[in-house]
Amino acid sequence: MLRIKNLSAGYGRLKVLRNISLHVNQGEIVTLIGANGAGKTTLLSTVCGLLRATNGEIYLQGRDISRQRPERIVASGCSLVPEGRQVFAAMSVRDNLLLGAFVRYRAAKNKRRSMDLKPVYQLFPVLKEREAQMAGTLSGGEQQMLAMGRALMAQPALIMMDEPSTGLAPMIVKNIFSIIRQLKDKGNTVLLIEQNARAALRIADRGYVMENGKIIVQGPAADLLANQDVQRAYLGQNVDNK
């Protein structure tokens, strides 16, 4: 699905990513964990085309997207659920969702079908209830669902989520993670960026650990949960006292 080889990127003279190699297979949840400033969001921005890579290759479904414009990348099947949700506060829930379908709407012969909100409402019944409400009036958890729903409206091949659990109450976080799991069960492919490493590794198939712009460990999620380096640094476990 997604294959990144030796990707380097940065801002001006600041090099943030150094030779990142990573892949996501069809139907997998892959999580990218790491501390603040490790370069996780920079990596997502580069894949989305918001930031130009200085080196390396990004293939989405076999096609090189590393030189494409962001809207082309969305049309190629890669949608982002950005950090901090970034919903359009002054627009209704319904319009927020329809905007997510824009690339499909533009290309579609059957405009009505591209505007079908049913699948998203099935996954998030609460959005149906709030359909006409301004997005800014939603709770944090509901906004996160809206951002996810908006990304799904593009019917992406790959959904990338940037810190979906940030700023949410523990109960809501649990709910969000179970929804991500459901997305996988419905056949979606997810690249999940998280600081909540334990929760992310529990629902993921595989994981990558990033530090200082590099992947330092990767492997099956269960192996990473058992890896003592990962435990010490990212799972907040004091292995020495265990």
Next chain:
Amino acid sequence: MYWQQEKECMVREDMAQLQLERLQSTLFRAATHVPFYRAEFKKMNIDPDGFTSLDDLRRLPFTTKADLRDNYPYGLFAVPLREVVRIHSSSGTTGQATVVGYTRNDLKNWSDLTARIMTSAGVTPDDVVQIAFGYGLFTGGFGMHYGAERLGASVIPISSGNTKRQLRIMQDFKTSALVCTPSYALLMADRMVDMGININALPLRVGLFGGEPWSEAMRRELEEKLHIKASDNYGLSEIMGPGVAGECREANGLHINEDHFLVEIIDPDTLEPVAPGEVGELVITTLTKEAFPVIRYRTRDLTRLLPGPCPCGRTLQRMERVFGRTDDMLIIKGVNVFPSQIEAVLFEIEGTEPHYQIIVEREGRLDKTTVLVEVVNAIFSDQMKEQREFVNQIQKRLQVELGIGVEVKLVEEKTLERSEGKARRVIDKRQI
């Protein structure tokens, strides 16, 4: 049948991506956690972050058996000992021993890999697997044991030796798969005939043999005498143990578990890669080992990579059965023996000359080793008793050093053949 089909039948391009990702994190791991590799990289001016292709591997330093010995016991471990849950050693002999460790994840991977080679050899959860490899420090017994358990077979951890008991258990427990060295399997076959056991009445159907070199002739003999399908597998304790590579039912080369091991074939003299398909020395880099990552380990084993896809459906590259070695190491009764070890012992004993010859023969099914030692003429005293004691002394010292018993014969000064250049220290008469 596959054990991990998604890995064993992976599209080659995906395999290359996986190998690159794993190589990059292995290099990071080695450079940050193993002082030896950090120093080597620094010496060669290598930036471990700068690796962008599998071909870059060629720029990396080799790791040799001597490096492992120099860092005895724990110098090359990449994790603190508290994270190590198992320790093995290449052989129980002093001086030459090397130590390897495994984390919990390493053991899990190891079990999966030995389960893989057992499955590809035809073992199923319905099999009763008799493991007649030595248990203990040797990786063979435990490695295959955990793989057989992992795939759900019934495991008999009988270990090696006591052939009569092996055969009784084989009959009583209805063993269907046998795991041991090929020479021991042949010995068992002969004993069966001696004991009048009807092989046709036994459910034995598969044999997985490894731990020492063997041949197609031996395979035929084993298959005929034991009424089994005999399969070859390859591994070495420095890398992990069994599970590095194994034959499938096609019995045409050993599939290398490339998602965990990156292999190269090099010319042992120039150290450059050989042309594809040429014979050379096998060099292995581990891709997933946590406790004991090894970069470009020179196995000293000679083999070649086989071209073309395998009808079994696995996309893992195949290597030919190991032909021989690039050094003078002997494998006697499954134990690694270097002539230099023998030389070191003789050097310490007064009255012996630094001239010796090692003769290895196969008596019946087992290896027999005789060391001919030149001694100063004064030793050949009239006192037979003294001479016998002298021989006993050498024998004991060699036993302690090598871990196996050898015969010692004294010969007079200047009777052993002197050759120009490299001395012919070893005469290996074994027909395998």
